[in-house]
Amino acid sequence: MATDNTNPTTPTAPTPTPTTPSGDHRDHRDHHGPRRDGPGRGRRDGRGRFGQDQAESEFVEKIIAVNRVSKTVKGGRHFGFSVLVCVGDQKGRVGIALGKAKAVPDAVRKGLEKAKKCLITVPLNKGTIPHPFLGKFGASSVMLKPAAPGTGVIAGGAVRAIFEALGVKDLLSKRIGSNNPVNVAKATWDALKKLRGVGDVAKMRGLTPGQVIFG
Template sequence: MSEVTKNVAAPAAPAAGPGDRRGPGGDRRGPGGPGGPGGPGGRRNGPGGGRPQRRDGRGNDAPASEYNDKVVHINRCSKVVKGGRRFNFAALVPDAIRKGTDRAHRALVRVNLRGNTIPHEVIGHADGGVVMLRPAAPGTGLIAGGGVRAVLEVVGLKDVLSKSMGSNNPQAIVKATMDGLSKLRTLEQIKNLRA
């Protein structure tokens, strides 16, 4: 089987932005109904509505990033009111999201893969989190949850078994997963170390 090496950044945990007003059903509410301002049934410029896009491409200032960003955890808070529960999402400030992704890009880790799985079993430790990763047969899929799944999907792994132990703090789990992935070695690397 062929050996592959990838550079991976630990995913930042961006949540809903400050202007993201979503109701309990997850839809945007505003003038014009669930589609938001000018959405289906809205009053601005027919279906689709909203402000027309520029034809010259100006206004698209954000360059396409070569890295994948993945949401690891969104903090959902609930408040009990007379009519039932009202849910709120803790929003991260966009500047904090940018700083977090910049730090992740500076902390890239080289990961050794074997096809769609990992070369051998490994245990990663960070803070209170412990994550065990095991290679799986083709077609098994990602048996992982939460932060572990987010990291393994960004890496591009398809067949891995995992078990999270210790702390259930998402940051500790993500760091432990990155620690485990950075410990992976290919057969050739192990031969060179022993020679």
């Protein structure tokens, strides 16, 4: 007698029916709206990171000189760095400062923070200074003279860095005496603080700008 070896059919389990969550178990995102990820979440009101970068981008930052300094103590010598920097908006405002720290990046950061706190406004006349002037500091003197359009900035070292940050396009200059970059920069700073525009001179003399120019 033949034996039937066919396996009986296995019953299929019923497919579970998905249940709809009740109102008490709704997704928490329904309460707060869709989550926003990515760069679109930055603040643009000037108080966040985006606004801070935009505010700082208006200044041109230049390093004039980096000096390595040391201090001798009982246990040996301690080394540090002194960095002279200048900042300007290339629209008539400029500032210089000296930053000191044990590392160059920290010294640069301190110098830039100080320079931004001591900005001065310099009167400019068609891309050059309004009149000649001689600035002095220590053993350094810097002669500044206005130049015709197209001349360019005839200067070097600290003087060129300061006037590029200031936004001057044409200038004649001559350094007299010591070539120490710190003294030269401060002599240039002394001259810039004493420059006067036509409006300032007219106000001091009680005249109109036309009377100052044409007599």
